[in-house]
Amino acid sequence: MSRLFALHGRESSLVIEQAASGLLWRHWGARLPDELLAGPWLEAGRPVPTFSLDAPIPLTLVPSFGLGWYGQSALLAHRAGQDFAQGFADCSVVPDGDRLVCSLRDAVAGIAVQLVITLDPETDVASITTSLTNIGDGVLDLHWLAAATLPLPPEAQAVRHHAGRHINEFAEQTDRLGQFIWLRENRHGITSHGHFPGAVVLGPGTTDHAGPAWGAQLAWSGNHRQLIERLDDGRSQWQLGGWLAPGEVRLAPGAQHDSPAVLACFSPHGLGGVARGFHAAVRGPVPQRPRPVLINSWEGFYFDHDPARMMALADAAAGIGVERFVLDDGWFAGRDDARTSLGDWWVDPRKYPDGLKPLADHVRGLGMEFGLWVEPEMVSPDSEMFRAHPEWALQLAGRPLATARHQLVLDLTRACVTDHLFDRLSALVADLGVAYLKWDHNRDLAPAGDAEGRAAYGRQVRATWALMDRLRAAHPSLEIESCAGGGGRIDAGMAARAQRFWASDCIDARLRIGLQRGFLQFLPPEMMGAHIGAERCHTTGRRFSLAFQALVAAQGHLGLEFDLTRLDAAERARLAGWIAFYKAHRHLLHGNVWTGTAGDGVAWHAAGGDGEWLLIVYRTEIMLQRHAAPLPLPFIDDGLWQVAEVRPGEIRDAHRYSGAWLAQSGLVIPPGKPDTATALRLRRV
Structure with missing residues (x-):
């Protein structure tokens, strides 16, 4: 006998049918009554079409290849060429408050899958995670595991997503859905500038503020894949998950692979309703303290560091109300340009003969927090670290060490590497009283081979997360800004570790209006770094007034990024006025958007x-x-x-x-x- 399991939010519901053939998707969308009467059971209530199996398979939680499901599979795996077909007839659902624990087992293929589906009744955001365990004999090669497969109704007509590149992220795109597969994949190793791991599906007439909208995003900072496919019953399936390189996941008997989480939100209030649901879910129950106005030294000084000039910048910043001073790239040993020294995380004695402590103390003496730029996951071939440990870089035997921005990526899957980085970073934080790390990542992963020559993409992401978690556990008040050439690593997985994202290396105010709108579709405003720059934008050459720049940057977490010491008294007074304006309104700016x-x-x-x-x-x-x-x-x-x-x-x-x-x-x-x-x-x- 079939049975329904439902989770309800304020304006949405999620319904699963437990049937003899497995766990079937019945509904994800508008709020249904608490007491459901679903009509005929999906498994038995439909006629058999011509030229079909006598018992065709409807959309399940984990549609699988080889036994009659001809759509895209949520699972692709084999065991030495065997067990390539899977079917989960042995299933159970355990309700647990606002969540369902769904267990699926295929004794023939030797695979067990567990999905945990939670629907927050306040935000209408569902969180879905999927775990796969090899319960058979021999190694199981996993090629694809969707973190979630979501059902979309026939009225789903279009998908709003975002493309882009470095200095032009979150470029809005809208594609019509039809009798084809809509597919977006990212293989850059990090979230990427041009493939945000999420989208919003639109119904007929859906706008920014009205109409049905289904949103989903993958909480993952690495390779990813999402697809939407029209099914034979007029519905569509939407799969999201981590993209796996060949041989990346090989499970020994008893081993388990955990997917990233998917956040999914239905709203009858259009794109904006989905955005506000995501904002509330990512924020969690404990709000951040008011976001301090910061100044970053990068576009004012680049690699040209001098203690007296930095102290003068700090004086000027404190005088107009800035609350956090961030010393960007160029402070560590031998770092005069982007060609050298990554990995050598000690202070350059040529630039700072007395170290950074005098500057840090000066900043705090002015009432500001002290922040520091680092790029821990990278190493320069021209560095003491690389000369001592060339094996620490991600690489493949027989393949060239491909550099980008004259740097390589460290293999964080090695415990000796993460231990070294933790020791260096923790000492900097403790010795200098660092309150804030701008954590950068300025290249894609290629090649990404570990010590055994295996693809290390996903393990690199998890090792990075673990290093951040370890550092923040040791220094609970430390805040981290996620930067990857600007917006190359922005996602809900990183949002659990970083308190701020640098949305783009481009601070052109006109371009930023659309870019920031794209960011705010998925993540809350207080996490969005937005700066006032020089009158002439460094990346585009366009000129903007202070008022226009200030009101664009006010959408997020306000910062400044130019040499304030060049301003005259009147210009400083005008800038101080806009900083005071932001402080007076940030309780509103970081609310509902x-x-x-x-x-x-x-x-x-x-x-x-x-x-x-x-x-x-x-x-x-x-x-x-x-x-x-x-x-x-x-x-x-x-x-x-x-x-x-x-x-x-x-x-x-x-x-x-x-x-x-x-x-x-x-x-x-x-x-x-x-x-x-x-x-x-x-x-x-």
Whole structure:
């Protein structure tokens, strides 16, 4: 007899049918009643199509190859060429509060799989993990294991995802779904700049703020794969998992392979509803302390370090309200450019003859935290570390050591390497009182062979996570920023270890509007590093006003990245005003987020909640219309609202509106030139 198992959130439900042929997907989508009446059982309630098996196999939790499932399989494995076909008829489901523990067993193929599915009733975000155990004789070669296979209804019409490259991450893409396989794969070894491991599937008419949307993202910092395939019953399946290199996972009898977690969210409130669900899930129950405004030395000084100049930068930063000072690349032994010295993690005596402690003490004496740039996973061929331990680099016998940015990747699967790195980093943190590490990773993995010549991609990711976890356990107050040439390692797996992501090495304010919107589809604003740079952007050459840069950077965790000592008194005062503006509003900026576009070169970003919002309206192009159209504000609820323009130290043009008017008819926004922005404070009165 079949049986249904359901998990319910506030606005979504997830339903599995336990049948004789296995565990079948019945529903993931809109909220269903607590007491379900599902009609005919899926296994027995459908006619057999022509030219089919007499008992065709519906979509299961783990669709498998070789026994009548002709769609994409969630599992591909074999044992010396045998046991290539799998089927899980021996299944059980154990409800446990807000989660289901699903066990599947194939005694013939010698494989056991366990899925743990949790649905948070507050955020509507499901977390799914899959573990596979070799219960047979002999080594099991695993080629693919989906971390989750998700069902999509027939009305799933399009998929919103993101492509990109270094200095142009999170480029929005939308593809129609049809009678084909939509496939995205990443084999860069890290999350990558151009293949974010997640997407949002859209229904008919779904917008930023309304309509059904199904979102999923893989919590994994390495190679990954996701696909969407239309099935014979009009539904689609969506698989996400870690991409495996040939021979990467070979399980001895009794050994287990654990997938990364998948976070999945259904919302009836469009793309924004999915984003807010993800934000709440990634944040967890304990909020971060207010995000300190920081200054980073990189674009102001690059490798040109001098203690007096850095202390002068710290003085200037503290004088305008900066709360964290980060010394970027160039501080360690022999590091005059990107060609040398990675791995030699001791202070360069030529640049800092008295070490870094005087600078760190000076920074703290000004009331700021001291942060430091490191790139622990890398080694330069021209370094003391590599000359002493060339075997520590990832490599393959007979293959050239391919460099990128003149550097190699260390093999963190070796305990001696991670022990060495932990000792060096822990000593720096303890000796200098480092509160913050900007942890960089400036190249892809190629080749990625370990000491035995096996592919080490996934183990490298887990070893990196373990090193970060170990370091933070030893120094509980330490914060880490994840950077990989900017946005090359941004994902929910790293979010469990890093408190900040450097979203891109490009801080061009106009480009950042779309880039940051893509980031915010999956991760919360307080984790998004966003900086005010020099008036002329170093990566694009475009010039932007301070006000425009400040209001773009205000979407995330605000920082500065240029030489403040070159500013005159009036310029410093204006910058201090924008820092004070950010501090006054960061409790709103790091709350609920709504984003949108309004045509005619207008984009907007609103953040807050509980009767108070900060709305920022951006103009990126010259107006085509002679008059700006009103901007509906779907996040505003009923009641009376006061709307006022806010600037540093100034509130002006306050007016009152009914909430219904703002939500339906909209707010008339002021005209403006390209690359300008206006901030408005909305309060319920």
